[in-house]
Amino acid sequence: MDCLEYTLIRPMATADKGRGVIAVSDIAAGNVIEQSCTIELGAADCEAVRVTLIEDYYFAHPVDDKCGLMVLGLASLCNHAETPNVDTSFIHDDKLGWFVLLTANQTIAAGTEITRRYACPPWFQITA
Numbered sequence: 765m766d767c768l769e770y771t772l773i774r775p776m777a778t779a780d781k782g783r784g785v786i787a788v789s790d791i792a793a794g795n796v797i798e799q800s801c802t803i804e805l806g807a808a809d810c811e812a813v814r815v816t817l818i819e820d821y822y823f824a825h826p827v828d829d830k831c832g833l834m835v836l837g838l839a840s841l842c843n844h845a846e847t848p849n850v851d852t853s854f855i856h857d858d859k860l861g862w863f864v865l866l867t868a869n870q871t872i873a874a875g876t877e878i879t880r881r882y883a884c885p886p887w888f889q890i891t892a
Contacts, residue, residue, distance in 0.1 A: 772797045773878055775841055783841045784877050791872040797850065798866040800837025807831060823864060826854040839864045845879035852880050 772795070776786040791797055805813070805822060807830040813819050821840045825831040833854075834840075842850070850866040857863065866880065 773838055775838060776877070778843070778877070781843050784843045785838050785841050787872045787874050787876050787878060789874050791868045793868050793870050795868045796865050797868055797872075797878070798837055798839050798864070800835045800839040800864045800866075801860065802833040802835050802862045802864060804861055805832040805834055826862070833862050833864065835864050837864070839866050839880070842866065842878050842880045844882045846881070848879040848881045849876065850878055850880050 772787060772789060772791050773785050774788050776784050778784045787797075802823070804825070810822070810830070810832045813822060813832075818834070821835070823833045823835055823840070825833055839852070849868065849870055849872050851869045853865045853867065855863050855865060866878070872878070
């Protein structure tokens with residue numbers, strides 16, 4: 765199956781983690797490689813998704829620890845790393861809401877998995 769390729773990244777299957785994201789071309793440190801829209805989840809929404817598969821994909825809210833963000837982009841598929849190759853940040857637009865930005869914190873070679881550090885403690889065993 766062919767996937768649409770983004771300018772810098774695309775989804776991938778990993779042998780040990782399921783889904784992930786890979787660089788399709790070299791990425792320079794400092795480049796924003798993903799800007800994902802989100803849907804803001806209230807406290808009740810977060811409780812409801814905790815018993816579903818969605819729990820593994822939504823993000824902690826950047827300013828309200830009772831709420832969350834459902835990410836509508838590849839940022840939600842990036843796997844955790846203790847030393848990630850991207851930094852995660854958030855920006856808010858008055859009309860569009862919250863965005864998640866992934867910015868390369870080092871040069872990333874084509875074919876390298878894109879990883880980020882999760883905001884919550886990992887619920888899985890971390891492997892090298």
